[in-house]
Structures are given as structure tokens and as C-alpha cells.
Amino acid sequence: APGSGVTWPVVSLAVATGLASLWLRRRDDGTERRVCVLVLGDLGRSPRMQYHALSLSKHGYHVTFVGFSETKPHEDVLRQERIKMEPIREVKGVQVGPKIFTYVTKVILQTLQLLLVLLKMETQSHILMQNPPGLPGMAVAWLVCVLRGSRFVVDWHNYGFTIMALSLGAAHPLVRLAKWYEHFFGPLAAHSLCVTAAMKDDLQKNWGIGATTLYDRPASVFRETPVKRRHELFVRLADAHLQFQSSGCEEDERVEGTAFSVRDLSGDAVTLRAERPALLLSSTSWTEDEDFSVLLDALEDYEGFINAGAALPPLVCVITGRGPQKDHYMKLIDSLRLEHVKICTPWLEAEDYPVLLGSADLGVCLHKSSSGLDLPMKVVDMFGCCLPVCAIHFNCLHELVKHEENGLIFRDSQELAEQLKSLLSGFPSSDGRLGDFRRNLRTSRGQSWDDNWDQNVLPLVAPP
Incomplete structure (x- = not known):
């Protein structure tokens, strides 16, 4: 029939797209208990995202933790069986030609790498992503969520374009593009978190985003250090840093001293120096x-x-x-x-x-x-x-x-x-x-991270 030469390719493409969508969205009994935590930064220097991963794992979720592996995350993260580290490399881009060419190629390569990593993993119920940095992660994570039927959650730590403006100036084309990018993709998230009440108000007023304020709270490892543990750390630091070493030779060999503390080796008692x-x-x-x-x-x-x-x-x-x-x-x-x-x-x-x-x-x-x-x-x-x-x-x-x-x-x-x-x-x-x-x-220690997270984040990721 006339036009059939056009119709069949269109039908074939629609069928192929439908089959691909079914494959990408394939789910199993464990999908609702899987969450990807994503940060386009060093995992070891992303404490809030580490705490997210730990909180999810404590509630029985299996977490895929995606980011750069420059420094080691906390031992609690590494020991948790429900947290799987998925390291990605920081892409440098093509190091020839103008800087804009290097930046564009970096974004393209990072996009392809991240798209491959997110699509090859099992379907996740949610992708929880830190922003900033959000380029190109926000667009890629949103696209993967659309393709796979996952829910996209952005944790707003700041605005990326304001950080870029510190070095480039607010009027720079890249800064203006970054601002447009965040304003476009930010509202597409199913849920948003932020770090202050002031940011929550700004997101609602200027971005049309209804966010939940999740104040940072210290993990349980942050507490006053007993004198004996202080001394042990000071001794180790003194091996590499003169500033921690005792100012004079200890006359008594039964004493182990640092600039701040003294340990009596005969009785194992540790005291802080009065003149420290x-x-x-x-x-x-x-x-x-x-x-x-x-x-x-x-x-x-x-x-x-x-x-x-x-x-x-x-x-x-x-x-x-x-x-x-x-x-x-x-x-x-x-x-x-x-x-x-x-x-x-x-x-x-x-x-x-x-x-x-x-x-x-x-x-x-x-x-x-x-x-x-x-x-x-x-x-x-x-x-x-x-x-x-x-x-x-x-x-x-x-x-x-x-x-x-x-x-x-x-x-x-x-x-x-x-x-x-x-x-x-x-x-x-x-x-x-x-x-x-x-x-x-x-x-006045306030609410713990666990209680704060259970109250504000758990309802967002729990199965309906």
C-alpha cells in the first residue's frame, strides 16, 4: 500500500523501543530494596552520602555506592555487607586545544561512563544523588530513572553554578549554562532534600522545588576523645610531624611524651601536660x-x-x-x-x-x-x-x-x-x-543523624 515503506520502519522502531523499555525496566522481588547512592566526587570525602548509604543499609536496603575512589571511606561503610562500592574514574577530557574543548569532552566522556555504569547494574528503586557536583550526573541519573522506572532523589548541598562563579564570575557563559542546567533538571526529581531551612525556602521560591530539610548531624564516631586515645594518636602523629613531638628529651625512659601528653610506661597512666x-x-x-x-x-x-x-x-x-x-x-x-x-x-x-x-x-x-x-x-x-x-x-x-x-x-x-x-x-x-x-x-547535642534520617528520608524511599 502507498506509504507502507514508511509505516513498517516506524512500527519496527516502536516495537524495538518497547522491547528495550521492557528490558531496561525489568524488575524482580528485590528491586524495591535496592538504592543507588551517587556522588560525582570522592566517596571518602563525602560524609553525608556515606551516612545515607549506612542508614539505608541499616533498614535492609542493598546500596550501590557510586563515585570516585580517591580516598578510603569510613570502615563502617567498608564493613557493611549491604553496601557495594562501584568506583568510577574521574575523566580529564582531551588535554589539547582551548579549555572549553577540554571541558566539553570531559562532560561527554563522563556522561558515557556514568550511563554505562548505571544501566549495567540491577534496576534500583531509587537513585539518590548529591548535587553539586551535578554536571553531567543529574541529567544522566534522571534519564536512567526514566528508562528504568526508578525514582530520582536529589540531595541539594549547594548550587553548583554558584561555586563555578567563584572562579569564573557570575556572567561567564559556562556559569549561566550551569545555572540553566540545574534549574531545568532539578525540578524533575521525584523528591528533593536540602541542608538548611534557608535553602528549602529558596528552592521553593525560585526553583519551584518542594524540598525536605535534612540537617547534617554528626555520626556517632564524633565525640570527645579519652585522654589515652588522644595520646596514642599524638604519638603516631609525632612520628611524621615535628609539631607533635615533645619539646625536650624525656629524662625518664619510663615516660613516653608528646607535645601535649605524657604516658607513664610503668603504670600505663596518661596525663595531659599542664604547660601544653x-x-x-x-x-x-x-x-x-x-x-x-x-x-x-x-x-x-x-x-x-x-x-x-x-x-x-x-x-x-x-x-x-x-x-x-x-x-x-x-x-x-x-x-x-x-x-x-x-x-x-x-x-x-x-x-x-x-x-x-x-x-x-x-x-x-x-x-x-x-x-x-x-x-x-x-x-x-x-x-x-x-x-x-x-x-x-x-x-x-x-x-x-x-x-x-x-x-x-x-x-x-x-x-x-x-x-x-x-x-x-x-x-x-x-x-x-x-x-x-x-x-x-x-x-545540647540535639537529634541524632539516625533519628533525623528515619524521620525525614525513610518515608521518601520506603515502598508505597
């Missing part, structure tokens, strides 16, 4: 949203206070983490000439980080939200260890840091320096404001 330095701790990803020159300038001012005769303890400032700007700041640190302040930048295993947090005397946070709508996870962990914090101001920080209650908020290096001077005056006595803040944190 204060341990100041900050962690960072060494990115544009954290200006560590603020801390370095404050430490120089603190050195000046001591040189001028102020009764202040020496400081050991530990800055943990890896990231693109670390080399830049290491050059600045090496150029400092400080006698009473020592700076150490170790990389810690996942198991050692909470032990060090629980051993510190004061935390410092330099995270400035690129959107003004997210909160620093590092402060959440510090508060889990009852560690008071000095944090740099931004719009919604008050949702976490209560000025003069669990820490202090500063705006510049001079204000931070004065806060360090005030809080550490009289150290190591616990009678001052630093001790008050720690006691306040002990009595």
Missing part, C-alpha cells in the same frame, strides 16, 4: 570558598600578642584536607616566621579524623557558602565532639553556630585574632568562655 600548647584545628578542601589567608593573618597577630607580653599559650594549628589551592597556601605558610605558633597540615585516615577533632581545644571554620544557603559539615562534626568553633560569617550560619553560646562568629582576621586571644586566655583552665561553650555543647 593549645590545639587549634581546621579542615578544608582548599577551594575558593575558603580564604585561609584570614587564619594565617590571625595567627600572625596572635604571635604578636605573645611577643607583646600577653599571657597566652603557644599554639599548634592543624589544618587537614586536600584540594586544588593547598600548594598556594603551603607557600604562604612556609614564608611565615612564627616562634609561638606551629602549623601542621597532615592528611588523616578517616578513622583518625574524629579522634583528632575530639582531642582539639578549639576549631576554626573559614567556609563561606557560595550561595549563602548551605552549612559547613566540618562544624557539625566539631560540635559532635563538643569542640567550640570560631566561624567566619555568612547569611545562614546562625542556623548552626550560635554566637556566644557554642562558639563565636567573626568577619575578618583581626576579629578572629581577638577571639583567639580572649578564648585562650587562662588556658588550659576550663573556667573561661571556652569551657562554657564546651559545656553548652555537651548539654
